[in-house]
Amino acid sequence: MIVRRERPADRPEILAVIRAAFRKDSEEPIEVGLTEKLFDDGYLPELSLVAVSEEQIVGYVIGTLGCIGDTEAIGVGPLAVLPEFQGQGVGQALMYALIGASEALHERVLALLGSPEYYSRFGFRAGCEVGVDSPDSTWGRHFQALQLTDGPVNGAFRYAKPFDDL
Numbered sequence: 001m002i003v004r005r006e007r008p009a010d011r012p013e014i015l016a017v018i019r020a021a022f023r024k025d026s027e028e029p030i031e032v033g034l035t036e037k038l039f040d041d042g043y044l045p046e047l048s049l050v051a052v053s054e055e056q057i058v059g060y061v062i063g064t065l066g067c068i069g070d071t072e073a074i075g076v077g078p079l080a081v082l083p084e085f086q087g088q089g090v091g092q093a094l095m096y097a098l099i100g101a102s103e104a105l106h107e108r109v110l111a112l113l114g115s116p117e118y119y120s121r122f123g124f125r126a127g128c129e130v131g132v133d134s135p136d137s138t139w140g141r142h143f144q145a146l147q148l149t150d151g152p153v154n155g156a157f158r159y160a161k162p163f164d165d166l
Contacts, residue, residue, distance in 0.1 A: 006048040021080035042160025076112040
């Protein structure tokens, strides 16, 4: 498996991975439409990564431009892995690649909404523990942040514009 930047030609396959990963019933998962909107407004090409195994895209993660006050911050997600590849380290590889790419770009904070049990392995902590306030107080400990610099960035996190429609 390799992790590389997404290419525009990958997008139909990326959306299929997201659809398969998040499907719960016959409804289209909201993560599919959100990702389509992020491709048009708010994503960072350097932080749009695919995991490829035997020429098939098996996982995807996206980093989007958010902010904490006047400071740029990165919103992470969705992170999606084809069901048959889950539990094999694909999501982990994508997250480590995203964190490394974010550090290389001198980003200061990553924020996400997700499982504390899963994301704590990458150093994420509840936003309230690191001074990053959630856009929605009902998210509680599921809103998490990772400070990438020595000096903390504190305040309310705001996702890229397409998240406003959720």
